[in-house]
Structures are given as structure tokens and as C-alpha cells.
Amino acid sequence: MATTHEAGLAALLRLCRADEIGEAQSRGFDPDDEGQDSLFVVRWQGQLHGWRNACPHIDGAPMAWRRDAYLNAEGTRIVCHAHGAEFVPDTGLCVQGPCRGERLSRLELVVIDGELFVTS
Amino acid sequence: MKIVGLESLVFGVDDVAGASRFLVDYGLAPVGVSDRGGRFEAMDGTAVVIARQDDPALPRPPVPGCRLRKTVMGVADEATLGAIVAELRRDREVRRLADGSIESIDDSGFVIGFQLTARKPFVLAGEISNAPGGVVFRPINSLGVPPPGSVIRPRSLSHVVYFVPDVVKAEAFYVNRLGFRCTDRFTGTGPFLQPGGSLDHHTHFLIGAPPQMHGVEHFTFHFGGPSEMISNGYRFVEKGYQAFWGPGRHILGSNWFWYFNSPFGCHIEMDADMDQHDASWQPREATASADNSQAFLLKMRKKWYPGPGIHENGDYA
Ligand code: FES
Numbered sequence: 001m002a003t004t005h006e007a008g009l010a011a012l013l014r015l016c017r018a019d020e021i022g023e024a025q026s027r028g029f030d031p032d033d034e035g036q037d038s039l040f041v042v043r044w045q046g047q048l049h050g051w052r053n054a055c056p057h058i059d060g061a062p063m064a065w066r067r068d069a070y071l072n073a074e075g076t077r078i079v080c081h082a083h084g085a086e087f088v089p090d091t092g093l094c095v096q097g098p099c100r101g102e103r104l105s106r107l108e109l110v111v112i113d114g115e116l117f118v119t120s
Numbered sequence: 121m122k123i124v125g126l127e128s129l130v131f132g133v134d135d136v137a138g139a140s141r142f143l144v145d146y147g148l149a150p151v152g153v154s155d156r157g158g159r160f161e162a163m164d165g166t167a168v169v170i171a172r173q174d175d176p177a178l179p180r181p182p183v184p185g186c187r188l189r190k191t192v193m194g195v196a197d198e199a200t201l202g203a204i205v206a207e208l209r210r211d212r213e214v215r216r217l218a219d220g221s222i223e224s225i226d227d228s229g230f231v232i233g234f235q236l237t238a239r240k241p242f243v244l245a246g247e248i249s250n251a252p253g254g255v256v257f258r259p260i261n262s263l264g265v266p267p268p269g270s271v272i273r274p275r276s277l278s279h280v281v282y283f284v285p286d287v288v289k290a291e292a293f294y295v296n297r298l299g300f301r302c303t304d305r306f307t308g309t310g311p312f313l314q315p316g317g318s319l320d321h322h323t324h325f326l327i328g329a330p331p332q333m334h335g336v337e338h339f340t341f342h343f344g345g346p347s348e349m350i351s352n353g354y355r356f357v358e359k360g361y362q363a364f365w366g367p368g369r370h371i372l373g374s375n376w377f378w379y380f381n382s383p384f385g386c387h388i389e390m391d392a393d394m395d396q397h398d399a400s401w402q403p404r405e406a407t408a409s410a411d412n413s414q415a416f417l418l419k420m421r422k423k424w425y426p427g428p429g430i431h432e433n434g435d436y437a
């Protein structure tokens with residue numbers, strides 16, 4: 001019989017080592033092999049946050065301008081590089097642009113033994 | 121008024137090095153580029169100009185968050201420049217800059233400039249399709265597909281698309297004050313506009329939008345033809361840039377398109393083979409919709425043909 005822990009692991013998709021994403025950095029992932037990154041992870045004030053790569057302005061719109069490039073130059077905002085919407089990295093709230101007041105959809109992340117997983 | 125089209129677009133950016141690499145990878149040629157910014161030119165010298173967003177020399181954006189700081193249009197002669205000054209001075213400030221150009225503002229808050237066009241004429245055949253019964257053919261033994269590694273360059277700055285809060289007012293400014301013509305229109309969305317000195321279907325397209333969208337939807341350069349443009353887009357994707365819509369072909373204007381995200385807070389397009397119209401053209405009107413905006417849309421697939429890493433019967437995944 002599977003233990004709770006194993007059952008939990010079965011629902012997790014591995015992304016990378018957690019320490020591969022430094023402070024104020026972002027990285028996109030395509031865990032389901034869709035040919036385009038379906039989610040991205042940012043580290044903001046030490047914490048990792050996972051978001052669907054889908055801008056609330058046009059649902060499903062991919063947000064980076066280059067692979068893994070989801071942030072402004074200072075690393076203080078997530079930016080949708082379609083029409084420039086800006087989001088707070090840890091809350092996903094849009095504070096400027098077409099979808100002001102709307103939020104990114106969060107994905108739950110888990111770190112186990114230094115490995116970063118997203119719950120599927 | 122002989123306004124011939126866009127001469128340059130000026131952006132303020134937060135990452136000059138990243139934006140520079142992006143524009144070079146798109147195919148533009150850097151001219152006088154430093155860590156403070158510079159020009160990125162198409163074959164005819166039309167350009168995107170970038171500077172640091174805190175550069176005090178940059179004009180103010182129409183709204184905070186818009187990275188486009190100025191749209192510069194080229195005019196054919198001094199008479200046109202003089203006519204624009206006289207017309208715009210009736211109700212707004214028009215400044216003469218040290219380089220002889222003039223600067224003012226449109227009715228949507230976009231800073232606009234006009235200069236004698238510095239477009240460098242060149243002759244280079246565009247893409248030619250061989251067709252049975254045709255009149256014009258590619259030279260015998262010349263190839264239709266751009267060879268791998270060949271240099272593909274944008275030819276000319278094509279058009280800019282603004283989101284504007286009052287599209288009726290925005291259109292009236294370009295039509296009544298600057299002599300643009302509406303070539304076609306998306307009902308309730310906005311007009312495609314052609315200036316008096318150009319035959320291109322549009323150099324401007326205006327989209328009525330809520331105030332928080334005020335800014336730029338996209339801008340684009342003309343490429344030599346669909347094969348060149350799509351090859352260039354394919355290489356761009358392989359370099360890690362993010363496609364948004366395309367490749368496909370528009371109905372109004374007939375231009376081939378491929379849109380990408382950009383570090384300019386708007387899309388950048390690659391376009392090719394746009395219709396040309398003169399004053400005898402009667403504008404069409406259509407409802408903006410998926411069906412009316414694309415004649416067709418192609419889907420990018422990395423590889424299909426059986427081979428290393430691909431199923432022996434080909435990749436149908
Ligand atoms: S799709 Fe993200 S800002 Fe428009």
C-alpha cells in the first residue's frame with residue numbers, strides 16, 4: 001500500500017533544482033511537452049512563486065519576450081511582453097496595463113531535498 | 121501633404137543590451153549603438169531608435185508604461201514640412217529641432233516628428249513566384265528558398281498600431297490635419313490609414329481601446345516576401361523569442377504577418393507583400409473577428425520528416 005508521501009510524490013512534476021533559480025530571476029517550463037512553456041517560476045525575496053504562462057489580458061497569451069525572460073530589467077515586476085502588463089512577483093496582481101486589477105494564476109510549488117516540483 | 125511613411129520609432133527601454141540583441145536578431149543593422157542606445161536600421165535606413173528609459177533627451181510617453189516615445193514620419197519636400205508646421209500651429213506647439221525636423225503631438229498624446237525623408241532608395245527584386253502561364257518568373261536556376269545561413273534583412277519600416285482612447289478623434293487628426301486616407305476599416309475598432317505620399321495599404325492602424333490599454337499594439341518592417349519573412353521568423357523562434365500570432369496572411373492589406381512578444385511593451389511583427397492602393401480605392405469595412413483578420417494561419421511545427429529524434433513514420437504528435 002502506498003504511503004501518503006509516495007502518493008504525494010506521484011502528483012508532482014519535477015522542474016529543476018530549486019537553487020538554479022536565483023533571486024529576481026525567472027525561468028519557464030514545459031513539463032507536458034507542449035512545445036511552449038506552460039508555466040514559469042520566479043524567485044522574489046527568497047521565495048519561489050509559480051505562475052501559469054497565460055496573461056489575464058488575453059487568456060493563454062504567452063508572456064516572455066525571450067525564453068525565460070518574464071521580468072523587467074530590475075527584476076521587480078513580472079511583465080507580459082505582449083502589451084506590457086506589469087504584475088507583482090509574489091501576488092500575481094496586475095498593477096499596470098490592460099488587465100490592471102486582475103491576477104495571474106498561481107501554481108503550487110514544492111521543494112523536496114532541493115528539487116523543485118510543481119503539483120499537477 | 122506628401123508624408124511618405126514612417127521614418128523611425130523611438131523607444132525608451134530598461135535593458136539596452138537585451139533590446140539591442142533582440143533588434144539585431146530580428147535582422148536590423150546597428151548604427152552607432154552604445155550602452156546608452158542607438159539606431160537599428162532596415163535596408164532603406166528607416167529605423168528603430170532606442171535609449172535608456174531615464175534618458176532626459178527622450179520625449180514623454182502618452183501614458184506611463186508606454187515605451188514608445190516618438191513616431192517620426194518622413195516627408196518628400198520642404199513644402200510639406202512647412203504645410204505641417206502651418207497646419208499644426210493653429211492649435212498646438214510645433215518645435216523646430218536642431219536637425220531641421222519638427223516635433224509636435226497628435227490628438228492621442230503620441231509625440232510625432234516630421235523630417236525630410238532620408239530613405240535610401242535601393243533596387244532589389246522582391247520574392248517572385250513561378251507560376252504556369254505567368255508573366256514574371258524567377259531567373260532560371262535561381263532558388264526560391266533562402267539558403268540556410270543567408271542574410272535576411274528587413275527592407276523598410278512598415279507600420280505602427282496605436283491603442284487610442286478616442287478613435288474617432290484620433291482618426292480625425294490624421295485625416296483632417298495631416299491628409300491621411302482611410303483605406304479600410306474594422307467597424308467599431310478603427311481605421312487603416314495611408315499618408316498622401318505612400319501607396320502602402322497602411323502605415324498606421326488605430327484601435328479604439330479602454331484607457332488602461334493606451335499605447336502601442338505593434339510595429340513592423342516589410343520583408344522581401346513570404347519565404348524570406350517566414351524563414352526569418354523561424355530563425356527568430358529558434359533563437360528563443362516568443363511568437364504570439366502567425367505566420368499567416370491578413371485579409372485587409374493582404375500582408376503576410378508573424379507577431380512576436382518584444383522588450384518594448386508591445387508586439388513586433390514581420391510583414392511581407394502588403395497591397396498598394398491609390399486614391400481610386402474604395403475603403404472596405406469589416407467586423408473585427410478571427411475570420412476577418414486572417415486569410416489563413418499556419419502552425420509552427422519543429423520537424424516532421426522521419427529522421428533522428430523523429431518517429432520512423434514522421435511526427436504526427
Ligand atoms: S496579452 Fe498580456 S498584456 Fe496583452
Ligand SMILES: [Fe+2]
Pocket residue numbers: 279281338340377389391
Ligand atoms: Fe501589422
